[in-house]
Amino acid sequence: MLAELVNGWGLTALMLVVITLVFLGAALHLRAELRWVRAVTDHLGVDLVDQQAAARQTGLEIEAIRDEAHAVLASSDAAWAQKQVRSWHLRALRVEPALAFWTDLLKQLGLLGTVLGLGLSLMVSGDAKELLEPLALAVWTTVFGLAFSIVLSSIYGAKLNAWVDACDRNIEAWDARRRAGASRPE
16 A cells, blocks of 8 residues: 555655645735735835825725824834834735745755655665656656745745835835924924
8 A cells, every 4th residue: 555655646646735735825825925015015105105195095904004004103102103113024024034935845845755755665665676666756746846936936036025125115214204203392
């Protein structure tokens, strides 16, 4: 039974399914985080230029960010307000390492599938000649892992860098304006 799983497509198919599921989870996670970064960037950028236009923006994420921004502006607790702004900043900065994590994980899963296939094949057959057929199957996990990591990098790599940089600048500018407004006597 184990020999059939290892020497046939069973183990390879199982690893390909796992790698595909990890890829889909990574894509959904990165897409959601990029959507949040874009929403923060857009709202704070518009708010810096035209506060009335920012109030007219719609969308669930924009409205949540607008509510958080309003709470920060209305807060009498400067430490809490700074903590909230810092949490936006940190969340935006965590997106790029998340992409690196997911691409590395996909590569590692692909290599794990190949090494696992080789090891189990040697254990089951013990013959180097019989190793070549399962090796051809096991290599597909490396191909899938590397291909999916390339896809994630190509889809999100440049976008994430640009949006995170813009978000960082907008958060800093918005926070500077907020602090300057809070220090003015009324």
